[in-house]
Amino acid sequence: MYYRFILIFLLSSTWANAQVYKPLSAASKASFKIKNFGTTVEGTISGLKGTIRFEVNNITTAHFDVTMDANTIDSGINMRDNHLRKKDYFDVATYPSIRFVSTKVLATKAGEANVTGTLTIKKTSKEITFPFKYTLQNGLPHFSAEFTVNRRDFNVGGSSMTMGDDVKIVLNVTTSK
Numbered sequence: 508m509y510y511r512f513i514l515i516f517l518l519s520s521t522w523a524n525a526q527v528y529k530p531l532s533a534a535s536k537a538s539f540k541i542k543n544f545g546t547t548v549e550g551t552i553s554g555l556k557g558t559i560r561f562e563v564n565n566i567t568t569a570h571f572d573v574t575m576d577a578n579t580i581d582s583g584i585n586m587r588d589n590h591l592r593k594k595d596y597f598d599v600a601t602y603p604s605i606r607f608v609s610t611k612v613l614a615t616k617a618g619e620a621n622v623t624g625t626l627t628i629k630k631t632s633k634e635i636t637f638p639f640k641y642t643l644q645n646g647l648p649h650f651s652a653e654f655t656v657n658r659r660d661f662n663v664g665g666s667s668m669t670m671g672d673d674v675k676i677v678l679n680v681t682t683s684k
Contacts, residue, residue: 542671550582
């Protein structure tokens with residue numbers, strides 16, 4: 508019993524040192540790029556919210572639980588955006604948010620790490636790992652990342668012959684306490 512108490516105390520003190528932050532939706536940006544009919548289609552998704560536990564001196568205790576509002580998809584063409592909101596793409600009426608929950612963070616070098624977690628788009632959840640960078644801006648953490656996901660892994664867009672499978676995601680996340 509004594510050893511369980513010590514273990515619980517040690518684990519909780521590690522989490523207690525990490526500060527809790529919120530992503531600032533208005534100051535953050537999530538953008539995407541995908542090939543369609545041989546050209547690159549770019550867009551953004553906004554409505555970022557959630558919690559981020561982060562301690563710059565102990566990055567392995569970081570934890571991310573964030574969502575984006577799938578209804579805010581914006582490629583600059585309203586007709587295309589409305590199509591992307593429908594069932595064969597993001598089905599925002601049924602699945603209004605895209606969620607990422609981290610399970611592990613490993614430092615790679617100063618200011619950089621790899622995060623592993625579960626990405627959920629529509630009803631599909633897949634484990635992904637991607638690199639990210641972190642800095643402090645006015646004492647608050649800022650995160651940036653670039654990675655690629657396969658849209659078919661999440662049943663987005665069906666088996667289109669004209670659209671590429673790989674979607675490049677670029678994140679720039681500003682936080683507040």
